[in-house]
Amino acid sequence: MPINYVLLVSRQGKIRLAKWFTTLSPKEKTKIIKDVTQLVLSRRTRMCNFLEYKDTKVIYRRYASLFFITGVDTSDNELLTLEVIHRYVEVLDRYFGNVSELDLIFNFQRAYFILDELLLAGEMQESSKKTVLRVITQMDAMEEEEAKEEKE
């Protein structure tokens, strides 16, 4: 029961991150982004977090100004996918320290790296917050070291 894509979309409809776990042509991707964004942005707050789009389910949740949207197969467990999103947000929050949309704009590559540690092939790879953060910090340390070497 894989996740097919993860989209981060601002309230104004700007894409902040788009990660695809299935192979689609650029045209198909644009179409999905356009349709799904429109569907999600038009929903009201008390509605449920699931909706149907063609043969897939869209599961989304709003955090402050950002919508976190995932597309999954109809047979997937909806609530759990919702918690995948939440875990991602939690890790981002811990990593950036009270994460904001700006953090994700200026450090978009980090948002991707963190997602890669959490999800692979559209499946939950690691659900432990601690383990994910440990790997990311390790990456940062290596990067810093390399930057230091460069200066010298």
Added chain:
Amino acid sequence: MRGLTVFIADIRNCRVRELEEKRINKEMANIRTKFKEGSLSGYDKKKYVCKLLYMYILGWDVDFGHMEAVNLISSSKYSEKQIGYLGVTLLMHENSDLVRLVVNSIRKDLDDNNEIHNCLALHAIANIGGREMAEALAGDVHRLLVSPNSKSFVKKKAALTMLRLFRKHPDVIPAPDWAERITNIIDDYDLGVCLSVTSLITALAQQYPEAFMMAIPKAITRLHKVIVERDFSADYVYYKIPIPWLQIKLLRLLQYFPPTEDPNMSEMLHNVLQTIINNSQETPRNVQHNNAQNAILFEAINLAIHLDCESDIVRQATNILARFILSRETNVRYLGLETMAHLAAVTDELDEIKKHEETIILSLRDKDISVRRRGLDLLYSMCDVTNVKTIVSELIRYLHIADYALREEMVLKIAIMTEKYATEYSWYVDVILQLISSAGDHVGEEVWYRVVQIVTNHESLQEYSAKMVLHYMRSPHCHENMLKVGGYILGEYGHLIANLPGASPIEQFNTLHARFGLCSLATRALLLSTYIKFVNLFPEIKGAILAVFNQYRHVLDAELQQRACEYMAIATMPTDDLLQTVCEEMPQFTERESALLSRLNEKTNQTEDKRTWNIGGKDSNEKTPANLLAAKENKENGSVDDLVAGVNGATISATGGATEEAAQGTNGAAATASSAATPAAPAAKAGLTWKDQLAPGHEVWYNRLRDGSDGVLYEDSILQIGIKSEYHGHLGRVAMYFGNKTHSQLNSFAVTVEAPEGLVVVNSHTLATSIGPSTQIQQLYSLECQQIPTEVPLIRISYQAGSMQSIYLKLPVTLTRFLEPIQLSSADFFARWKQIGGAPREAQSIFKSTEKINLERARAVLVNNRLGICENVDPKPGNFVATAVFNTSLNGKVGCLLRLEPNRDTDMYRLTIRTTSDVVSKHLKEILHTALL
């Protein structure tokens, strides 16, 4: 990277799109020049690739920079490598030509001793995952997965990378060979590894269930450990719930296997499920806790339903679900309805669910379309004979206010439910007509085709529907689809109501014609056909109709013009012979799977993981769209006095596939009843097969019809049976006529056909159960030759005349009926003759004719058996050479060559047959041998 930050800030400051575009173009041009100049430092390259990626994410087209990203991959610096990989995964897809360039770098990183590099490489494969990568690297990925030296965080990624490769290119992964080592990883101490490998196994096991059977006990043990023994590392607790992702994966995995037979295992599993149900009673502390808890609960219920939908656990679950569909939380309502639909779709015991019918119907009025959809699905799944009227009338009421997006699906579902569970035909007609009149635009073509089919096949419906459709067409808002139905039905059955007030011929015509001008061309064409039928039915209004034809002879549209001209010509002929032939009543439609169901199934296509259940009633989960009023009718007949007849009529046995299974239900259930009700029934209880009981003297009639001609198949003092047939390729149609020769009614009349293997025989409608004095009834059968039938079909006719009588007969449907004669030249014939060669594909027999050899008669035998005689091929006059093609729908075509050498001096024949199938050779020889004797 300061440059990147500045650039992003710049873009953010562009308030209008034009400014942003300008800034982007400037930057693109800049980067292009830098890349062209070459000799960039790793740092600069990384910075520029990052800028390109940012523009790409914003939605701008980036058509260069791929090479620079590829170069970064082979950098020795981690930060550069990482951006290189990110660039490659974002900008490339699996079919890109550049994939070839990265395969080698990736392999190098996979082999690297630095695990961090292994991980980057695995990410890249999992993100791109093309065939080329799969073929080149699957082995390396497997090694990283199963090697005892691999660290946990590498194993996790290797498992999911393999999963991705398997999903894209299952043929590249030798999963059964790797099954054992992969399955063992479920026991891994690290819960993250266990989670990833369970995802992998879930996918592999759907394809190779046998090879992964050993995952069942492992999955159960692991679940037991986590849920019952509470053995897990604190890192993996998610809001008080231990690793919900793993729990759900394991619960799902078990749904792809049949229930375990090991009593220890099933007890463990029962404990697991019971613990989950008990835990769900705990009041959750926050949204996350609640979601995770419910997510597991729903999955556990799904598994419990899969294991045994009548178990105690499922009963407890039903109560929980009943609470859920009343919940104030939208998500919970949604999931409650969805899971209940799963239960309704597989269980026989709908009573518990039916208690909540009111709540479920109310959910159609929920604020949220997602919930409304689930409500609709559930109603569709829980529908049966007892509640169909309530549900359908609710749905029709709701249809007027339903979302546009939902209406078409609703109409389809209403039409299917009505057809499937209707107990009275008139109700069926009422509902469908109401549907067409109130939701016209959302009614697909299939719906009105279907109603026409059903009305045509059920005589008792025809008058009623004609009356109703006329009524609907008079309402001010008559939809065009209604006009189509009306046109067809009145054209066929208008005469049945012509004596009613307000339905005289001219009034029928005026009702239709009033809207003629407003319809589409296709509908007008259909109505013209109705009018010509009217000319035949009601000569008194011919004048008015001829005026219409005359007018349309000059219309621009070619189709309409042609029809008008032709109909005009037919209608003005001196005699009515042609008119009557052309307008003969339409024959019955052959029963086939309802087009509605196939349409609906089309809509629910699968994507990646298989669904563990389908929306709809129980039958849609047994892959048998057992449907149709026909079957229903038989059930009802059965409950009245005509038990035997009704049931036998239902069970044309061996119709293959769907109908067979459907029929068997009725058959089995009523078999006992029938023997009780009519103890006199001599039905082959003694273990005699049909073949042993063939009617005396049947051979005489059979042999006369063996060559495919039409005529009498059987006759005695009570019954006469006639047969007419036609064949084309692998298909055939046989009409049988049963005539009652006596002056009293024959009751409990039933006909059953037993088709041999390879031949499918389907009857077109349910036969009447009685034949009036001196009358005849007709049954049509469609034949399909799927493989090579080695026998002919048998038929059993039974009726009540004092006591129960049964007649068993052979139907003259030999293999040769499915031959198609062809002609070959001498050269072609002998080339093929040689190609096929001798035994086993050759069959020969030398025999003496019982009478003096007559060449004309021998020729007739060949021609009647549908062989094409090739003249001047055999040098010796008097010898025959003939060829044909034998058609099957599943086994393709078989070429047949034949030589027949009569010896008129000794009255001996030598018959040699060569075909591309030894079975066909043998049987063809036998058939011709008997025929020539």
